[in-house]
Amino acid sequence: MTAMVRGAAANVDDPRRALPAVDALADAAAAAAPSTADAGRGLLVAVAREVLDGARTRLADAACGPQGDAAPPDTNGLVAPSGVDDLVAEVSRRIAVILAPRPRRVVNATGVILHTNLGRAPVSRAAAAAMAEAAAGYNDLEYDLATGRRGSRHDVVAPLLARLSGAEAALVVNNNAGATLLVVAALAGGRSVIVSRGQLVEIGGGYRIPDVMAAGGARLVEVGTTNRTRPADYERAIDAATALLLRVHTSNFRITGFTASVGLDDLVALGRKHAIPVVDDLGSGSFIDVGSFGLSPEPTVQASIAVGADAVTFSGDKLLGGPQAGLIVGRAEVIARLRAHPLCRALRPDKATLAGLAVTLQSYLRGRATEEVPVWRMIGGDVEGLRARAESWLRELGAAEGRRATLAVRAALSAIGGGSLPGETLPTFVLSIDTPHPDTLAARLRAADPPVIARVEDGAVLLDPRTVLPDEDEHVVAALQQALTPAPPSPP
Secondary structure, eight states: OHHHHHHHHHOTTOGGGGSOOHHHHHHHHHHHOHHHHTTOHHHHHHHHHHHHHHHHHHHHHHTBOTTSOBOOOOOTTSSSHHHHHHHHHHHHHHHHHHHSOSSOOOEEOSSEEEOGGGTSOOOOHHHHHHHHHHHHSOOOTTEETTTTEEOOGGGTTHHHHHHHHTOSEEEEESOHHHHHHHHHHHHHTTSEEEEEGGGOOEEGGGEEHHHHHHHTTOEEEEESOSSBOOHHHHHHHOOTTEEEEEEEOOTTOOOOSSOBOOOHHHHHHHHHHHTOOEEEEEETOOSSOGGGGTSOOOOOHHHHHHHTOSEEEEESSSTTOSSSOEEEEEOHHHHHHHHHSHHHHHTOOOHHHHHHHHHHHHHHHTTOHHHHSHHHHHHTOOHHHHHHHHHHHHHHHOOOTTOOOEEEEEEEEEEEETTSSTTOEEEEEEEEEEOSOHHHHHHHHHTSSSOEEOEEETTEEEEOGGGSOGGGHHHHHHHHHHHHSOOOOOOO
């Protein structure tokens, strides 16, 4: 094979000789598309070289038969004038992929409010603006304007969190997994942590409570059974090595039937009796009673603090509706120990996260979270309003000749998602599209600009307005018009 390639290279009829030079291909690609030219000469030349290397490899393979015998060169159109155009187009395509916005904004029409794969909670416009401003310039992240001396980023939002939760102090890290890891490492490293077997959760991405215990240097002590745990189970397990009692809220699953669990109040009483800190890992965490929206009650952050938990951990980008963060509120002495641990610096958030989180928390403090935070606007969305939006999409689409699909507005269910409120749904209305090839239609919607993400259910494509932001309706209609337009007939 190697000999054949070398021999072919010396042949004047070798089709690889017709390939353009690297600089020539780069120049042609730049001339063909201004966006490609804007990539910069270095990147343009590098991509042109990659494309030409690929073309040479294909031509070399085509020059050899199945057993290594010489075969007539098969250029696959790569060296004809149209073939050069193909090379130019491939350079432009690769440049576009490299320089495309990342992550790319999409329209979430799935009806899953906290869609982990789509970035979970969209932040409010005010929070997004604050994050952009913090990232674009200098700020007082770690500077005390009053004294002119160094400050601490931990003080940017800690007072807001403490005031909102009723806790003595607060701390922000990068996410709730980081918050749990920091708590275990700082409060129980080298000692044991007692957890009910029914709370040894695993969430997306392979995050498991037992693994966090090991990473934090603590020994996990399981008590009770999967479905039933009593205060006496904790009492029997406590010994001189016990450093922490941990309650983990099963926010992404439920155990029903013959069950028993230990309430946080009983766990706190047990902790006080033995002088052992009690930490409540709420997972999603909420400052708003979800029961007021017709959902099953969930523990709130402020309720856990009021009961007496020494520390409470929860997420910033789930039911709080802010940027990704891990939030810890609790007693001042406990928070001070967490801040002093080396992991705290490794897990700290950046300035943009803190800016967005501050604005989000201020919405809660002003009593306007249900109006300003998108997650709560979606959860509280009026069903008749959702029906009206879906019907407006249907009207704008109208009838189309040759469309092999049946469109209708019908009742359906939205989900909270994101490991929050497992099994809980909200009534909604969706635009339902019955088509012989629902997966193909869903793929065409994903290919729109911006991509529209729908869900396929019972052989139909469903688009739920609950999770479509108000200014995205026109994108949904445009994507549907394009995706539902019949393909032109193939030429004879």
